[in-house]
Amino acid sequence: MDAFTSRVYFLRHGEIATPGILSGQIDVDLSELGLKQMRQASAELINLNAIYSSPLKRCSVHADYLAKQHSLHVQYYNALKEFNFGDWDGQDYQQLWQQTSKPHIGDFWQHPWQVNVPNGEFMADFYARVQAWWHTFLQSLCESKHEQSLVISHAGVIKQILAIVCQMPKQSATHLNVFHIPYAGLITVDVYIDEQGQAWPKIVF
Incomplete structure (x- = not known):
């Protein structure tokens, strides 16, 4: 196969309508400001080939909005939930x-x-589902050869993907502190796919 580079944008959802709460998988709405933040952050994204999103409303509402603009179908994944x-x-x-x-x-x-949230998700399970999605996504890039993709998700998910890209130790919590992703923060990752189909992602500043 011929080598190519695919650009992937990661967009965190905007401000939620109930600020001040710990929002994991609770399905809260975006505030009016949050909607505006996301539209501003994605205004210059053109020629998107694919949109992937968490199904939670604070991500899906804008994903549906962009999909109509780009004549695309959103691909929703539970693995992209917070x-x-x-x-x-x-x-x-x-x-x-x-x-x-x-x-x-x-x-x-x-x-x-080491510390488990009462009736919540184990960090090992969270890591496993995000890592599995990321690996599947990279494999799909080899087949689709999309030039530009957008992933709309949550701070925890995006931080975990960045930690994987940076090859941080699996059980490290460093990424929780060293990566700050604000509401509607946009991260760019270029994925170089070589002739053997091996993916080499890098963060673009």
């Missing part, structure tokens, strides 16, 4: 920090691989 925070999901973030019950949210952020 981390499932279980009993903490949807709770006021500051109140969670004030709780004294164990496990504490501070314990989780410091040691996410």
Whole structure:
């Protein structure tokens, strides 16, 4: 096969309508500002060949909007959903920090691989589903040869993909602190596919 480069944009959802809560897989709406943020962030994205999205409304609403503009069908994946925070999901973030019950949210952020969220997702499972989606996506690029794709997802998912691209240790929590992705933050990754079909992604600044 001939070598080629595919550009992939990662777009985090905009501001949610209920700011201040821990929003994992709770299906909250975007605020009016959030909608505006996403439209501004994607205004210069042209000639998209494919759109992938989390099915949660704070991602899917804009994905559907862009799909109509580009005459595309959105490909939704549950693997692109945010981390499932279980009993903490949807709770006021500051109140969670004030709780004294164990496990504490501070314990989780410091040691996410060792501390399990009550009735939530294990970090190992989250890593596995994001990694599996990323590998499947890279394989699909070899077949589709899309020049430009857009992935609309959440901060946790995008940070995890960046950690994989940067080859950070699997059980490291470094990416949670060193990567800051604001509402409607747009990240660009170029994926070079060589003659053997091997994918070589790199972050573009």
